[in-house]
Amino acid sequence: MAIDGQNERKPEYINRRQLLKYSVQGAAAGAFSSTFPAQAIAANFSKEPAKNGKIVVVGAGAFGGWTALHLLRKGYTVTLIDQFGAGNSQASSGGETRLIRAYYDDPVYVDMARRAITLWKENEPRMGQKLLHQNGLLLFNYPSSKAESAVAIYKKAGMPLEKVSLDDAVKRWPQIGTEGLDHILYDPNAGYLDARKGCHAVCNLFIKEGGTFLQKQVKQESIKGGKATSITLSDDSVLEADQFVFACGPWLVRLFPELTKKLKVTRALCFFFASPPGQSDLMENKLPTWMDRDMTGPFRSFGVPGSDFRGFKIGLTPPDNNVTDRFDTYHRIARQEELDMALNVIARRFPKMVGQPLIEQRVCQYTITPDSDFILDTHPEADNLWLMGGDSGHGYKQGASFGEMAANTVIGEKEKLKKFALKRLIG
Missing domain, CATH: 3.30.9.10 (D-Amino Acid Oxidase, subunit A, domain 2)
Incomplete structure (x- = not known):
């Protein structure tokens, strides 16, 4: 496999033990060796100056993984959590392949799909493997x-x-x-993505660029005075943060049953x-x-x-x-x-x-969702707790761009989109 003119090399995968080890240590960027030369890795992205904010993203699938990566590149301290690991078989994003296409009668999804293709192309050299296949x-x-x-x-x-x-x-x-x-x-211009491998690649890149990944289960969130203050994990440890994003697929139904009755x-x-x-x-x-x-x-x-x-x-x-x-x-x-x-x-x-x-x-x-549109909105009782989901069978193809949209929305650079409002699902 050759990408961007570089010599063909086999991608280097990170096993589970290494992944957990590096995530606990803070996942320093130098912990992973790339399969591509340094000039290719540094070609497109540089992390913005550090912001004064901690963000936790729950779920390392197509939505959560990309959201965490985009937030990290905005300069925030980001922790990504998944109970079974990125690309696991129980997740919606855990299959071998997913189609990617812009064939929609809604311009919002057309634009998102086109942007996603661009993001995959830009990131593949840093990931060290070919994941987007535009075979039509x-x-x-x-x-x-x-x-x-x-x-x-x-x-x-x-x-x-x-x-x-x-x-x-x-x-x-x-x-x-x-x-x-x-x-x-x-x-x-359409084609398919390597789904499971893509989740691994996004998570590995997130860690390599300085993010922290934890393979743990989230038991519950804590909300006080209109704000989410922390989440409790399955080992009873507590994580505090300034913002929380729950992008955990069907587990939204378990964690927020009162908000997801129509899912x-x-x-x-x-x-x-x-x-x-x-x-x-x-x-x-x-x-x-x-x-x-x-x-x-x-x-x-x-x-x-x-x-x-x-x-x-x-x-x-x-x-x-x-x-x-x-x-x-x-x-x-x-x-x-x-x-x-x-x-x-x-x-x-x-x-x-x-x-x-x-x-x-x-x-x-x-x-x-009833209308097949996504969810990206704040919890009615906590304006710093975000729910992201409702992939509706077509979410993987927009994951890269939807994650970018979510990151920009969470930090206030972009207005919430009414199309993805949570209120249409309540009641």
Whole structure:
């Protein structure tokens, strides 16, 4: 892997024991050796002068990790906490891959996705590994699909989005099946992110730049006189700070039940099928990522072809997917009828994959708001305690830029966005 013209080297990963050791010691910047030369590491970022403020961020997923990193670069003393570790399998951000695209009919998310792509590109040299893969995105559209608003946003922003006839699509991508489709939209700038690795990379970079990471569970917060004063951890230790950001995915439902009554934690399924031997056209360098806009619902299935030799990924959201009351206790096993749904997608869209065995399956989960918009707001009883979440199944792609927005909002450089207000979820 070569990045920004540097020689190819294997990324150096930090094991759990090292990570805990360095986090307890304050995570001095010199504790980690980079896989890239010093001039590449110093190219883009420098930490601002120290500010008089301590901030605690709870949750090291796509939202919390990037928020902590941006706050640290603003000059604040930041502690990042996660009960299971960055990129863990129980988290919404813990999968192998996540799509990244600007295909939205809302300019807020379009801008955030574009900014996120820029942030990943800027930070990859410092992370020492390639995590953003812009191999394009195919949008399978049906006669009833309503894509006009998103297409108009692309056009206004000057972003490429190509409408491809079915005949031309089959010539360009003979691997796909077009049964029942009206046309295909192709976004060459979209693609996918290495999700779990990305969480590790952000957390490691945060530590390397001087942040403190703790793998501990938060039991409760303490609020007095309209301010959050501290949090108590599972070992009964207490952390005090000037600001607190809770970006802990479905655990927001546990920690703040009175504020999150309208949140749902939902199951999402990922199936990985063995790529046929010698079929390089089913790998990510030959086939774009894809989303299927079914007539009966938006984006009912999606996938990433053959990335990192992990198999051909089919992702979908089943009809029976509400696990709010047991999200951390149920067995994450897909049902036979759900596997059949994935097999039907393969039969209809990827005929070369028919008959290939299932080699891995995952039940992921995400926290959805009624309107699918994110949450970024202060607690009604504490103006220095922030709730951040509601990824709604599309949060990873904006994590880098949403974290930047959160950092700027927490320190008062940016106004809170009404779109992400907490009051829409209360009651």
